[in-house]
Amino acid sequence: MLRVLLILFFVSLLAGCGDDETGVVDVKWDRDACQRCQMMLSDRNFSAQIRTFPKGKRSRVYKFDDIGCAVLWLDTKEFKNDPRTQIWVNDYKNNQWIDARTAWYSTGLNTPMNYGLGAQTEQVDGALNFDQAIIHINEVEKKLNIHGGNLEHN
Numbered sequence: 735m736l737r738v739l740l741i742l743f744f745v746s747l748l749a750g751c752g753d754d755e756t757g758v759v760d761v762k763w764d765r766d767a768c769q770r771c772q773m774m775l776s777d778r779n780f781s782a783q784i785r786t787f788p789k790g791k792r793s794r795v796y797k798f799d800d801i802g803c804a805v806l807w808l809d810t811k812e813f814k815n816d817p818r819t820q821i822w823v824n825d826y827k828n829n830q831w832i833d834a835r836t837a838w839y840s841t842g843l844n845t846p847m848n849y850g851l852g853a854q855t856e857q858v859d860g861a862l863n864f865d866q867a868i869i870h871i872n873e874v875e876k877k878l879n880i881h882g883g884n885l886e887h888n
Contacts, residue, residue, distance in 0.1 A: 770803040802849030826852030
């Protein structure tokens with residue numbers, strides 16, 4: 735009987751270790767590294783997460799220090815157009831996680847990787863939608879990454 739109780743206890747512990755298979759996961763600030771550039775995630779205003787859903791496997795979450803890193807990394811992956819792929823960003827005004835595809839992006843901000851975009855839920859004058867933000871990120875990348883390909887795309 736004791737053996738059965740111990741097994742049930744450990745199974746319940748293991749079940750609690752997984753995530754909910756949707757949404758964001760907790761960030762270990764100043765310890766988790768950006769999937770693309772390997773900088774530590776430290777700015778709670780501008781980080782991003784991408785959750786993917788590989789066939790036959792549990793979902794997987796990747797963390798980024800800037801929406802620019804997330805967008806550029808995702809563009810190199812085979813699942814970039816999978817409608818199940820979730821992209822989350824911090825609202826730069828209140829640090830809450832929001833859906834990156836429905837967010838509005840203010841420009842000209844001081845961000846970890848200098849893409850200059852701050853996500854928010856409300857549309858304000860001059861804010862970019864997600865598709866416009868992607869264009870902006872690619873334009874900034876062309877200017878800043880003059881050597882090309884100096885970041886690994888894990």
